[in-house]
Amino acid sequence: MRHRSATVFLACLALAGCANPTGRFNYVSTEGYAASTAAFAAADGPTSVVVRNNPFPGDADGARFVAAMPTDTIWRFKFVNSRPARSYGYLFVIEFGQNAKLRTYSVCATDLPVQTPLPPDSATDGIPFRAGFCRNGSGISEVAGVAPHAPSPDAPEFRNFLANLVSLLTPPNDSPSIRDYEGG
Secondary structure, eight states, rough: HHHHHHHHHHHHHHHHOOOTTTTTEEEOOOOTHHHHHEEEHHHHHHHHHEEEEEOOOOOOTTTTHHHTSSSSSOOOOOEEESOOOOOOHHHHHHHHSGGOOSSSSSOOSOOOOOOOOOBBBBBTTEEEEEEEEEEEEEEEEEEEEEOOOOTTSSHHHHHHHHHHHHHHSSSSSOOOOOOEEEOO
């Protein structure tokens, strides 16, 4: 049954780019990804989450954002907003705002300037984002799109978005691909 629901979810992405309330995913790259990498990273212990331009002003340290990350995925990641001692360099990076609309740099790069998030786009009613599953500053997999607006990171629509995001960044199989949904 889990395989069937994953297939239905990926079919939704391929057909329409999935719209709100769970966000829209415009670009997915798993070109450098192997399922064994995600399994190793999750089994190693806590995995860091870096949130750039957190869209929730009341969550300045990102603690509520990280607490909303899914723990019931196939890999059972344990997310933290600090750098664990034994992370082997694995982390998730999620960036919102102006930089997220550009693909001229890796979202996993560590030397990026912080910019103010963009105001809501009336056409999409969402927040531009880019996210990556990274190791030592290099991208293993990457997703870009528009996150749904939510009052807080623990709102059901945003939690659903995060669950979909983690599933796309760490799929259960080794089928490297780049899918660009922009422009049809």
